[in-house]
Amino acid sequence: MFRTALRNVLAHKAKLLMTALAVTLGVAFVAGSLVFSSTVSRAYSDAVSSDLRGIDLAVQEGWDDGPYYPDQRLLDEIAALPETGAVFGDVRGNAALAGPDGERVGELWSSTAGSIVEGDERRTMVEGRLPEGEDELVIDSRTAERTGFTTGDTVTWSTDGPGRTATVTGVFETEDGDVAAGGTLLLFAPDVAQEVFLEPGQYGQLNVTAAPGVSQDELRTAVEPLVAESLDLATGAQLVADQERSIASYTEGLRTGLLIFAGISLFVGIFIIANTFTMLVTQRIRELALLRAVGASRRQVTRSVLIESFVVGLLAGAAGLVVGIGVALLLRATIAGEASGLPAGDLVIGADSVLVSLGVGVVITMLSAWLPARRAAKIPPAAAVGAAYAPATRRGLVVRTTVGAVLALLGGVLALVKATDDMSSNFLIMAFGAMVLLTGVILLTPVLSRPVIAAVRPLLRPFGFLGDLARRNALRDSRRTAATASALMIGLTLITALTVGAAGMQRAMAEELEQTVSADYEVRMFSTIPMSSDVREAVAAAPEVTASTGLATEYVDFDGEDAGAALHGVSGENLPELMALELVEGDSARLGEGDILLDERTAAERGLGAGDTVALRLGDEEQVETFTVVGVYEDHRTLHGMVTDVSVLERNGISTEDRFVWAMTEGGVSAETTEALRAAVGDSPALSVLDREAMIAEVSAEADTALTLVYALLGMAVVIAVLGVVNTLAMSVMERRSEIGMLRAVGLDRGGVARMVRLESVVISLFGGVLGIGLGIFIGWAGGLKLADQMSTYQLVLPYERLGLFLLLAAVVGVIAALWPARRAARTDMLSAIHAT
């Protein structure tokens, strides 16, 4: 049986080619994801371990009712121990550097800073000298190369506040992980770094090297008695292990993300594989029946088909592995590096990647071939001698349609219900419902093919009679057309759902911003990381600014109980000009000393209204402040909870870092004012100064970036679906050879034949496209209903241009997929086609 199966693979290699390609692409995606994530992981580990090289013991910051840092005294004590070779104090923090164009170099999260002293093995000065005063720093060599800065240049840098200037006194080389990942590292003299990031005399970490002959554990034993309990101790080996763990968990996330999309591609591939094997079995009914007639058992027939699929799966899996390694190389070349902050290193091809790739290839192929194989076994031996045998039964379609309808209905309902108040579990139920719905629709596609294809009929009218022929050909084998279209539908459903969801979300966020913030300008750090209070002071002091406020948020408890709420500290005097608060109680949002505003939700929860007093515990002191409620406002995008003047927070010793600073300016938004505000915050490379338009653009930009990435990843599923269309067309053209010959004889020219095949391809693709886009809109809408509960401004937005583009994409997929089959059909040898009966 094995030999028969092998022969079959060889005999049908052309027909199996598309199947193999589909498996290959799916496996390539899996293999590429695995290899790429191990490569990134290894590159990180290498970078980190070389950075940790030479550290035998680290004394790290701990917690004792607040952060607790090692200090100079401890450093001196450790240095005095006989077991100690050397000890360096390290200060670490985030600081951004402005490039020659004034823009930040690299991403904010990998823009780091620290301290440097003589003899630190991790940083080797290659140029200039160590920094000394507060306006001196050294930069890493990669950053120097990128920016062109050299010793003697004046640069602008900042932490979370206004920009400052400093002179570059030198350049060092380092294998620091963040730098390897495309970040920047600015190093200062220890006292300067302490001043900026900690308190004088404090260190973030003490790095100790052992004296010759002293082990890490011996060093630890010696140092331990000197160190306060609140601090953490870790040997070099532990540090490496900790780092590896955190890298592993990060790359795990990367890998899972990529594998989800690889899984979608494989799922799409299943349809193509199952379709091919079904067609092969149908074409070979006589052959298989003959096997049965000469004594092969059902089991043997099933097995022969399965062995065939095993061989195809294994070969395609192996090819997929090779292509996947190529994909990983490509990913490394395009994604990793300075732009994204992923380090690049040698490719890591682990045994697990190899085994998983081959395994996935074989399992997916055999799984998809299982049903066709069973169908093959049911062929009666009588079919060999020409007895009529209809493999696809009507009853089968009835069962399929019933199950599909039930699933689609169930999924649709699940996607729409709101089971709980918890939004994330609602979304989970919705996602599950969407999956059930998708499965149901996949089962329904054969029945849907007729009405949907009838619906696209007007599009075919310009092609006249050929369009009509193509449409009827597409409807001939509804299961085959359905499976082919389903493959395309899956990708388009996801793409459309995400697009519709994102469009509504972007609109809602922009709308909300429009409704809730009336300021001309917003100053913020990347995302919503808080900024130093210097920023709001600098903005307030700018001559162009007429009114400004920061937004510092603290979570406080109501007196007498642990229930808490957010308390926002703003400029009480400027609040009405800058924020659009809709008061439902009270007359004015202007806040004086001891005044507080509540949002409707908090007011309702606490049973409070204008005129009431409320006592809150602020800060660590357990100090209770009593406020007078002067108003209640409609729930607000940013100011959820309570709002008071920032001075109360300051008075209670609460750090008042602002997530946003808003400003109204003389004469409103203009390029000059933007420049002036940038200058007011010292051209800080860490801060963004956004006018109203930019605020809205910012809201959209993040969603757009995410969407683009998702498009790229789902693109693979569409590519595989194209292979499915190619496959189906090639098979159909082969089966209809005689018919094509006859058409040629009665006067259809080669171009006409090609056009007919192309149109059929477009019909099938549009069928998949219409279903996918329709389903995607439904899922996007269902998701939007959930969002609307959270965002009052949410409403369904159908980005018609994009959706039209997707439909066009489906048609283009059809044209591309038909390139080869149409050429083949046009070249059909008329005479032999007519005579082949």
Place this chain on the structure above:
Amino acid sequence: MTPSPAATLSAPHAVAAATAERLTKSYGTGETRVVALDQVSVRFEAGRFTAIMGPSGSGKSTLMHCLAGLDSATEGHAWIGDTEITSLSDKQLTKLRRDRVGFVFQAFNLLPTLTAAENITLPMDIAGTKPDAAWLNQVIETVGLSGRLKHRPNQLSGGQQQRVAVARALASKPAIIFGDEPTGNLDSRAGAEVLQFLRNSVRELGQTVVMVTHDPMAAAYADRVVFLADGRVVDEMADPTAERVLDHMRRFEAVGRTS
């Protein structure tokens, strides 16, 4: 309108629907060269029903294919009416087949996705022209398909399918209809029906039909039989009957054996 085999073949004759002049078709070169047609010169008069007969390998199908513009000749000339087709491009040939030639094949004559009526008008639909309604009705009437126009091929018997094919060949009023073993797949009764229609189309509608067959019974429906052997026209017979054709066939099979 009397057939005159002695007429000169150097130019297409006004009454000839199809003409072959020293038509040669060979495959391969050198020692492996196989000659399917060897300098065949023959004329098919308009308004007549001609059968081409011969043993398998005699070149009868090849002759028909070359005359119908389905295949190209190696040497010589062929005309449909006064159009020399041996010099036409594939595109021109396709157009010629569409507009001026009708076909009835042994099998796969019809498109399964089209109804009988749609199959009949297929060549006109491909050309994008309107069929002549009166003529179409007459054709459908003649082949006796009026009640079955909405049926699809799989709902028709073999004989009915072949009648649809005949109707399709007639519908566009072609200069000539070629039949390639049109009754090969039919039982004798259905075959007789189809042949009767072909003959009626010649007698009543004035069509020209050239049919390749190996069946003497089928050939007996024709006005004239042309015999081929080894790629050459070896004989012909006017107003054939099945017995005479059979006799004839036996005779030159015997000649073939002794030579």
